Amino acid sequence: MNDILETTKNDYKYGFVSDIETEEFPRGLNEEIIRLISEKKGEPDWMLEFRLKAFRHWQTLKTPTWAHLNIPPIDYQDIIYYAVPKKKKLNSMEEVDPQLRETFEKLGIPLDEQKVLSGVAVDAVMDSVSVKTTFRETLAEKGIIFCSFSEAVREYPELVRKYMGKVVPYTDNFFAALNSAVFSDGSFCYIPRGVRCPMELSTYFRINAANTGQFERTLIVADEGAYVSYLEGCTAPMRDENQLHAAIVEIIVEKDAEVKYSTVQNWYPGDKEGKGGVFNFVTKRGLCRGANAKLFWTQVETGSAITWKYPSCVLQGDNSIGEFYSVALTNNYQTADTGTKMIHLGQNTKSRIVSKGISAGFSHNSYRGLVRVAPKAANAKNYSQCDSLLIGSQCGAHTFPDIRTGNKSSTIEHEATTSKIGEEQLFYCNQRGIDTEQAVGLIVNGYAKEVLNKLPLEFAVEAQKLLSISLEGSIG
C-alpha cells in the first residue's frame, strides 16, 4: 500500500512551484515588449536590432505543420515573455534568495561552491534569468568563459556577435525566429584554443512563474583543439495550462575540437488525461566547422506534452564526425517528433544515429531523420539505427527517415526495429519476484542502455530513474 502511495506521489517529482516574487512584463508580444526586454538587459543596439529583425521576420511566418504532432493553436499575445525572480545583482551565494536556493537544492543542483568535488559547474536559469554560475574562477584560470547569455552580451560582445545566429539564423524556422526576438537569457560557453575543459559544464533550466514562456539561448564555441562536455537539464512545475518553451542551442566546433552535449529533458508532461504540460519546440544545431571536429548529441527525452526537436550536425570540416544518441519516451497523451539531421559537406565525414523510441499509454512517438550527403562530400559514411519499443496497444511509433546522397562514394546504412514488451517477459520477471513496474523499468533501461551509456555517469543514473518513473502506471 505504501508503495502505491509512493508511486503516485512520484508521478512528477519536479512539480513543485517555488513561491518566489517575480517581476513580470505584461502579456503579449510587440516591438515595445522587445525593446523593453532589451532595455531591461542593458543590451547594445546591435542586439536590439537583431531582435527586431527576427520579430519582423517571425510575423511573416506560420507555425510549422509538417511534424507528426497535433499542436493546438497558441495565442502568442497571451504569454508573458519576461519574468525575473526579484532582488537581482548578486555578488555571492549568500545573496541568492533562500527560497530559490531551496528550489535548486530540491532539484539536486550543486549550486553551492562547497560542492566543488562533484566537479560540475552549473549555470541555473530560472524562468528568464540566469541565477548564478558556479566555478567561474576555476574555469577562468584556463581561459574558459562560462556565464549567462546576457552577461556574455555585455562582457564579450565581440564573441557573441561573431558566433550568434551563425548556425541557427533567425530565419531558420518559426520558433527560432520567435526565440531570436524574445530570448531572455541562457548560457554562453567558450573554450579557448587547445584547452580541455576540466569539468562537466551544466545548465539547469526551470520554468517557475505561471503563464510564462521560456526562451533561452545557448551558445557553445569550442575553439581549435578544445574539448568540452556540456549537460543540460530541464524541469517545470505542474500546471493545468500549457507552457511554451522555445529554445535555441548553437554549437560551433572548430578544427580538431570536440563537444559532447547531453540533455535530460523532463519538462512537465501534462497529467494522465493530457491536461497541461510544456510545449517544447527547440532548435538545436551544431557546426563542425574545421577538419576533424567532433560533435556528440545525447538526449533523454521524457518530459513535455509535445516535443519538436532535432539536434543536428552540419559536418563541414573534412573528416569531421557527428553522432546522435536519443531515447525519447512518451506516455499517456504525450507526443514527440524528434530526431536529427546529419548534413555531410566535407570529405570523409562520418555520422552515426542511434534512436530509441519508447511509447506507452495513448502517446505517439516519431523519429524523423535527415541524412544528406553533398556531392563534394566524398567517402561520407552514415549509420542509422532506429528502434521503437511499444508498451500496450493504444500507443504509436512512427519512423520518417529521409536519406539523400549526392555522390557515389558514400555509404549509408539504415536499420530499424519495432518491438513490444511481451507478456512472457513480464511473467518471467514476476515469477522471479520482480513486480511489473520494476520489470518495465528494467526492460526499458536495458533497451535504452546503448544511449544511456553515452551520458556522464551521474546523469545516466538520473536518466535511468527518470525512465522508470515516467512509465509508472503504464501497465495495468
Place this chain on the structure above:
Amino acid sequence: MMLEVKNLHAEVAGEEILKGINLTVRAGEVHAIMGPNGSGKSTFASVLAGKEKYSVTSGEILFNGKNLLEMPIEQRAWEGLFLGFQYPVEIPGVSMANFLKAAISEQRKYRHLPPLSSAEFLKMMKEKSKIVEIGSNLTSRSVNEGFSGGEKKRNEIFQMAMLNPCLSILDETDSGLDIDALRIVATGVTRLKTSENATVVITHYQRLLDYIVPDYVHVLYKGRIIYSAGKELALELEKRGYDWLIKDYDNEQ
C-alpha cells in the same frame, strides 16, 4: 504440508484444461509429473506460478498453509515458489547480475531481511554459478540473450540456486538438452535438494529421472492425475508408454 492442491479446475479462453487436480507435496520430496502431450502439465505449472492467462474456476491451493491463489505472481515467488521455464525468455540489455539483484532484493524486502551488499551478492553469484558450471561470462550477459538451449536451462537452475526456493517446479527442464547438459542440469538440481525443500519435475522422459530420483511419479491425462506410484512407474512408462493407463481411464469414463 508444503503444497496442497485440491480439486483444481482451470481454463483458458473458455476451454477447461485442468479438470480436478489433487496433489500433496511435503518438504523433502521429489514429485515427477509425466503424461502425454496436451494433458495439461505445463498449464498446471503456470497455474501454480500464477500466470494470468489461465483462470482458476474452482478448487484450492495451499502453499505452506497460505492461500496461493490469492497471491500475485511475485508474492508467490517471495513465498518461495520457483518455476523453471520450458522456454526461458530473453531480456535484451538487462544483465543477469542486475536481474538477479532486483529479484533477490525484492525477496529480502518481503522477508524483512537487510539488503545484500554488492560484495555479498557477487560472492553468492560466484558460489552458486559453480553448481551448474556456469561461467562468469554467462552471468555478465543479458538475460538469456543469445544463450544456447543448454545454457538457458542451466541458467534456470542457476537462478533457482540464487533464489533458494522451498518449492521448485521444473517444467520440461530436460527438453532440448544433450546428454552432457542434461547431466549438468540434473546434478545441479540434486545438489540443491535438502530436507527442507521440495521439487516437482515435469517431464516426458525417464532419462531425467535417472539423475533426479522421484519419490512419487504421477501421470497427468486430460487435466487429471489418473495414476500415482513410486519411482518404478517412470521405468514402466518408458517401456510400455501411456496407452495401458489411458485406455483403462477412458474405459472407466
